[in-house]
Amino acid sequence: DADVTQTPRNRITKTGKRIMLECSQTKGHDRMYWYRQDPGLGLQLIYYSFDVKDINKGEISDGYSVSRQAQAKFSLSLESAIPNQTALYFCATSGRTSGTYNEQFFGPGTRLTVL
């Protein structure tokens, strides 16, 4: 079973709709992240959470919100989707190893299309 899962894997929606992408992890990690991937731009950080009560904006948080429902669950919402939010979205986790958070583990991604 995958350690980091994302649902849905694919979603097509219309402009103005509210969308929620969900991420769950069984790795026991306290840190979770949401990225979007666009061709030629690499990964851009949307939001990150170092624990359940700690939520931080990343470099491109406008138009997005998140909820950390539990240590294992981190959801990303698009309140009113727009076409330029069409992208591949990744959830990632990180846990302390040998005293540092030294690696991120990624989910399989959600491909979102906004028409």
Added chain:
Amino acid sequence: GDSVTQMEGPVTLSEEAFLTINCTYTATGYPSLFWYVQYPGEGLQLLLKATKADDKGSNKGFEATYRKETTSFHLEKGSVQVSDSAVYFCALSDRDGNQFYFGTGTSLTVIP
């Protein structure tokens, strides 16, 4: 701020050719350096890492050496296979892993 610059692609090689993907970084302090690989339809997975200067990370025949003097972490493989076709991302994190920065990715296609 911290950043990573990697070689633009796409790169197309014949099977058994030598691969180099260049990566340079800008960072304050003592970052850790990573190469991640993304196979078609999948998320990123760690390929190798190095946490201090002169360390060499290696995995699946790939190698990269943390060069502080040239601020580089170039990925190399002596003989690529078709199964190595993927997108490769160079990344760095600060010493404590509080911030991660990714390059734009380099697409590699290996043809038989």
